[in-house]
Amino acid sequence: MIYIIRIKEILSDIFYNIWKSSRMIQPNDYDILQLEKFEIFDGFNHQDIKKIIDGAALKNLRHREMLYSSGDSAERFAIVLKGALKLVRPTTHGDDVIVYFATPGDVVGALLLNQRESRYPINVKALGPTTVVCIPRATYEASWMVNAKLQTKLGSVLFRRMKTIQDDKTLIKAPLAKRIAALLIGLLARNPDQDSNVLMVPLTRQEIADSLGVACESVIRIMSDWNHQGLIHSHDKFLEVDGVDRLIEIVNQ
Amino acid sequence: MIYIIRIKEILSDIFYNIWKSSRMIQPNDYDILQLEKFEIFDGFNHQDIKKIIDGAALKNLRHREMLYSSGDSAERFAIVLKGALKLVRPTTHGDDVIVYFATPGDVVGALLLNQRESRYPINVKALGPTTVVCIPRATYEASWMVNAKLQTKLGSVLFRRMKTIQDDKTLIKAPLAKRIAALLIGLLARNPDQDSNVLMVPLTRQEIADSLGVACESVIRIMSDWNHQGLIHSHDKFLEVDGVDRLIEIVNQ
DNA sequence: CGCTCGGTTGATGCACATCAAAGGCTGTGG
DNA sequence: CCACAGCCTTTGATGTGCATCAACCGAGCG
DSSP: OHHHHHHHHHHHHHHHHHHHHHTEEOOOHHHHHHHHTSGGGTTOOHHHHHHHTTTOEEEEEOTTOEEEOTTSBOOEEEEEEEEEEEEEEOOTTSOOEEEEEEOTTOEESSGGGGSSSOBOSSEEEEEEEEEEEEEEHHHIIIIITTOHHHHHHHHHHHHHHHHHHHHHHHTTTSOHHHHHHHHHHHHHHTOSSTTOOBOSSOOOHHHHHHHHTSOHHHHHHHHHHHHHHTSEEEETTEEEESOHHHHHHHHHO | OHHHHHHHHHHHHHHHHHHHHHTEEOOOHHHHHHHHTSGGGTTOOHHHHHHHTTTOEEEEEOTTOEEEOTTSBOOEEEEEEEEEEEEEEOOTTSOOEEEEEEOTTOEESSGGGGSSSOBOSSEEEEEEEEEEEEEEHHHIIIIITTOHHHHHHHHHHHHHHHHHHHHHHHTTTSOHHHHHHHHHHHHHHTOSSTTOOBOSSOOOHHHHHHHHTSOHHHHHHHHHHHHHHTSEEEETTEEEESOHHHHHHHHHO
16 A cells, blocks of 8 residues: 555656746846846856756746745755745644745855755745746756856845835834835836836735735725825736826835 | 145155055965965965965954045955954944954955956945955966956855845844844854854944844843843953853844 | 535724833943 | 044834734625
């Protein structure tokens, strides 16, 4: 009996890997063209990048699909190509805390590979259909750790992220409306298309609440208010901000 | 009249600079011996370090003395040698937010120098008498930016700092007692002497409150309670934790 | 169809903020 | 030397913003 279960496990594992690998493909020239635009590869040309990401795999994630689980051994890092990720720290009480939203160009889990043995300290999940480039530890050690320019860029990207988190912390004592407004404006600012007022990250009120460390009802109360005032409206998980000026006003007051 | 004021300003400026330079001295061999112990210089020998910190100046800060002001042009970065620094973000309401406590081995403001022109985004003030090694931008550009190993270490140090800030964020929804306990235990863990239960950072309740984003009265209510229970007591700005086990219990519950 | 998930609304309670007042300690200037 | 100002701590009274709990609705989905 136990054998049968074991065999079933092994089989499902095999199928899982086949299925997984079917979704892990080599980045093509077009993908690399995308990468060239990111700050981290600023100053590197097409050929450089090809070498730097040797052994990389493109990974397509569905909405809510997990990229890394907290506690897993860190054997690769990722660069967001399309879509978005949420970096989540599980807490003892079960109410998660979202530490950061990663958008295209963001690097996730790279510095973890500086240590020989390490485990991801957070859960990373896709928000909406998302594409990432996964780069194995071997490549990181062979091409990234020894490349001063790359490390410098990596530092800059991480630094920007830290500044974002610090900005958040600056608002802890502010009223909730101000904090939500700041979050939305901040996410809007990452939009590559500056004319569009649609957040490129699909967010539930719960996720906004998790990011600010408050209850989702509190977020809803404020946002449905804004909804009635015509400041925002959402279609199909995506949020559109109609009254950007008004929100900025709220942040600054 | 205006001229006289102007002259006064210029004179005070001159005297200030003389006085300042009198306190900026070349690091000696003993100082470098200290530096060797820090993670950032792990794998570098005495001679390496001497080269890497070429042009560096040792700076002694008095309690509460400002190292960098938010908005100043970033022309150098610092490594904490002795004592501690607080990194403070001013807010619009005047109630400051402490972003991080830097202790010996911490690096402050380095990644800012990756950009050609940049300004410090935070105020940095000494907590207690503190010694830092100030390294000029020129040295950073000449020796640090081109050195992959140094950049990697820099990344690791920054990464650790980010993890600390994320840990803090994880506790936003926890009751205040738990958050204070976590802060104290965290600071205690940085103590080089593991037997001592005296925080090496002199902290006022106001600073603890600023770090957690709460009112100082709330901190006092909890800590004076602990005081009566004999868990902590403070002499002369320094806090001694007698009931470490009890505090850890509070953090874990 | 029943299921889950996300959004919404209301009633109630509490943890912490705010305001106020007072005492101790330190440094400073007359 | 004292007087005074400024900072830190303490305690109490009062207020409030958000949490919590509970119930309901609509949409998507197997």
